[in-house]
Amino acid sequence: MRVYNTASRSVEDFTPINEDRVSLYTCGPTVYDYAQIGNLRAFVFDDTLRRVLSASGFRVKHVMNITDVGHLSSDEDEGEDKLEKGASRENKSVWQVAEFYIEAFLKDAESLNILKPNGYHGPHGVYARATDFIDDQIKLIQILVEKGYAYQTEQAIYFDVSKLSDYGKLTGQKLADKEIGVRSEVITDSDKRNPQDFGLWFFTIGRFENHDMRWPSPWGDGFPGWHLECSAIIHSVLGEPIDIHTGGVDHIGTHHTNEIAQTEAVFDTKLANYWLHNEHLLVDGQKMSKSKNNFYTLYDFAMQGITNLSKVPLRLVIFFGFISAFLSFVAGMFYLIYKLVFWYSFSVGLAPVVLGLFFLGSVQLVALGIIGEYIGSIHTLVLRRPLVTEKERINC
Numbered sequence: 001m002r003v004y005n006t007a008s009r010s011v012e013d014f015t016p017i018n019e020d021r022v023s024l025y026t027c028g029p030t031v032y033d034y035a036q037i038g039n040l041r042a043f044v045f046d047d048t049l050r051r052v053l054s055a056s057g058f059r060v061k062h063v064m065n066i067t068d069v070g071h072l073s074s075d076e077d078e079g080e081d082k083l084e085k086g087a088s089r090e091n092k093s094v095w096q097v098a099e100f101y102i103e104a105f106l107k108d109a110e111s112l113n114i115l116k117p118n119g120y121h122g123p124h125g126v127y128a129r130a131t132d133f134i135d136d137q138i139k140l141i142q143i144l145v146e147k148g149y150a151y152q153t154e155q156a157i158y159f160d161v162s163k164l165s166d167y168g169k170l171t172g173q174k175l176a177d178k179e180i181g182v183r184s185e186v187i188t189d190s191d192k193r194n195p196q197d198f199g200l201w202f203f204t205i206g207r208f209e210n211h212d213m214r215w216p217s218p219w220g221d222g223f224p225g226w227h228l229e230c231s232a233i234i235h236s237v238l239g240e241p242i243d244i245h246t247g248g249v250d251h252i253g254t255h256h257t258n259e260i261a262q263t264e265a266v267f268d269t270k271l272a273n274y275w276l277h278n279e280h281l282l283v284d285g286q287k288m289s290k291s292k293n294n295f296y297t298l299y300d301f302a303m304q305g306i307t308n309l310s311k312v313p314l315r316l317v318i319f320f321g322f323i324s325a326f327l328s329f330v331a332g333m334f335y336l337i338y339k340l341v342f343w344y345s346f347s348v349g350l351a352p353v354v355l356g357l358f359f360l361g362s363v364q365l366v367a368l369g370i371i372g373e374y375i376g377s378i379h380t381l382v383l384r385r386p387l388v389t390e391k392e393r394i395n396c
């Protein structure tokens with residue numbers, strides 16, 4: 001079996017640490033809203049990988065987390081807490097919001113025929129919830145503080161990225177390059193040593209004063225940063241290094257980079273041997289995202305009466321959702337070539353060639369249009385109606 005490993009930026013033969021066993025970890029959803037199908041695609045990708053591994057004779061131990069605390073609106077730990085935002089939007093407690101959207105995610109996963117993780121059984125089931133690993137996360141922070149990788153400000157405890165000479169190696173990006181991106185964010189803690197330093201523990205003071213989710217720690221009441229949970233869960237449940245770590249390409253630059261930094265700083269060992277990432281789902285050539293408001297959920301499909309679509313086609317639509325953008329591009333290129341040849345033939349008086357090309361071009365464009373619009377295009381599948389309103393979705 002051969003896989004594309006983000007860490008080496010190349011296709012490699014897959015060789016697990018133990019001959020026929022594979023440890024697989026997936027970054028799961030943050031449960032503050034319905035998962036859009038772009039997020040669900042990551043889990044379909046992951047599930048397909050797991051089934052291929054099993055069919056190839058490997059015994060797969062699969063663990064997935066659920067982020068129910070600590071994920072701020074910017075991956076660089078700035079902005080609001082996503083769950084708190086969901087709670088004020090819906091006039092519920094953060095705990096209620098987490099429970100509600102965990103249930104919604106479980107239903108989505110079931111409707112896509114996604115296998116449940118089989119490597120963990122905890123107090124809340126088979127998905128490893130971040131809030132069930134608070135003590136494990138605190139232990140990691142203690143080691144990071146002792147080893148000099150973490151420092152405390154009035155607002156938080158941060159990981160000092162300048163202490164790792166190879167920080168950012170997953171992207172191949174130099175720290176100085178990453179700095180440019182981070183500088184555009186609003187840095188709310190002026191005591192941070194480096195703009196890229198990320199939060200390990202946020203104190204429930206200042207902007208987080210009314211934060212409902214809080215736990216005692218040796219440094220004061222607060223809650224863990226988002227990146228820490230995956231390092232803690234992997235250490236507690238699987239042990240590092242694991243064979244395969246998966247996630248979306250949007251995790252590479254910050255979340256997975258920070259997971260690697262924490263684990264390597266604490267345990268002096270690799271976190272994972274293979275890093276496999278799924279691409280974004282495209283809608284009319286653009287990344288599907290909540291910030292662009294061009295996203296769909298499985299609920300949107302249901303609102304269109306697409307409730308009897310069986311699990312397999314639904315998975316295929318999500319898995320191959322990029323196809324409409326690709327076909328649009330191919331159709332555009334063919335059309336350009338066709339026009340150039342058409343005008344050239346016309347100018348040199350080749351009327352039969354002109355007519356022939358006109359016919360062939362029409363057939364080809366219609367064929368590509370049909371394939372692109374009716375097989376690949378999520379946008380068309382949802383019948384080009386306005387997105388359901390926030391209110392409709394919440395009342396679902």
Ligand SMILES: [Zn+2]
Nearest residue numbers: 027230255259
């Ligand atoms: Zn993660």
